[in-house]
Amino acid sequence: MTRPKASGGRFEGPVGLMVAVIAIVVAAALVERLTRPRGGERITPLPMPELLVEGWLNTGDGPSPTRESLRGSYVVLDLWATDCVPCLRSLPHLAQLSREWGPRGVEVVGLASEPASRREAVQAAIDRVPGMDWPVAYGAGMVFGQLGVEMIPTYVLFDTEGVGVWRGHSLGDLEAELASRL
Structure with a gap:
């Protein structure tokens, strides 16, 4: 053999x-x-989707944000989840970005993928970050789908007309894009 x-x-x-x-x-x-994921890139213009979510946190007694109520401001959608370590680590930096750019007409809106049954986890994440005072939605899976989000955190920048102009995963690149526009 x-x-x-x-x-x-x-x-x-x-x-x-x-x-x-x-x-x-x-x-x-x-x-x-x-x-x-690349740092960020300008994207083919797309309209801001309706913010169809299960619920909102951090809105106080005011109304929940809508596509119409946000028109006239630059809007940063922060798409994240409570079980995403990079997402949680980025929140203090996003709070700083919000403080710096808010007076220049930039609104931050958080969209968490967790369903209503995980509302407390989303609230706990908000409570741990000083300065995280922007509206945060939970149950935002439909918006994730409409925007084609597959990796988080993802940031999408919409201009004052509600048209998406930039998308990425880096707050530094987002800030550079804001600086080039404002």
């Missing part, structure tokens, strides 16, 4: 193992590079 010969016979033993490991590392690096 003879052993079948490997095709080509070049990469047997330790050399073959080394080649396989290198190939896997290169493939993993390419996948990571090609799927990493």
